Amino acid sequence: MNMSIISVSLNDELLEEITKLQRELGFSGRSEAIRAGARMLIADYKEKERLEGSLNFVLLVVHTQSMEDTVTGIKHEFEEIISTQIHNHLRKDKCLEVFILEGDAARVKELVRSLQTSGKMDFIKLIVA
Numbered sequence: 001m002n003m004s005i006i007s008v009s010l011n012d013e014l015l016e017e018i019t020k021l022q023r024e025l026g027f028s029g030r031s032e033a034i035r036a037g038a039r040m041l042i043a044d045y046k047e048k049e050r051l052e053g054s055l056n057f058v059l060l061v062v063h064t065q066s067m068e069d070t071v072t073g074i075k076h077e078f079e080e081i082i083s084t085q086i087h088n089h090l091r092k093d094k095c096l097e098v099f100i101l102e103g104d105a106a107r108v109k110e111l112v113r114s115l116q117t118s119g120k121m122d123f124i125k126l127i128v129a
Helices: 012-025 030-049 065-077 105-117
Strands: 054-064 082-089 094-104 121-128
Touching: 012 030, 030 105, 054 065, 054 105, 065 082, 065 094, 065 105, 094 105, 105 121
Parallel strands: none
Antiparallel strands: 054 094, 054 121, 082 094
């Protein structure tokens, strides 16, 4: 297998977390930990892309409080699939959004992509109910 070398910019906090995972999970180096994360992201993406039809979902989103307007703007574009939303303030200026979604899988995927591509979310997890 050919390997390519790429340059990746990470903030200190993320680099520290990857280093910690590398040590705790026994990866040979940070590159291997990052490759494992990339494989998980790809597998999750492929699983979600195969979804179709009307389904129920739970969507978890963590963001900084300053990004609340961004989330609200995106949320309003997808009101027809949002059954319930719970907003909770967490520690250190963080917010947790829990969305109960019901509707077309393609529309749900659009919502998730909108949040992901905003570049302003700390964590996004879509769970098929």
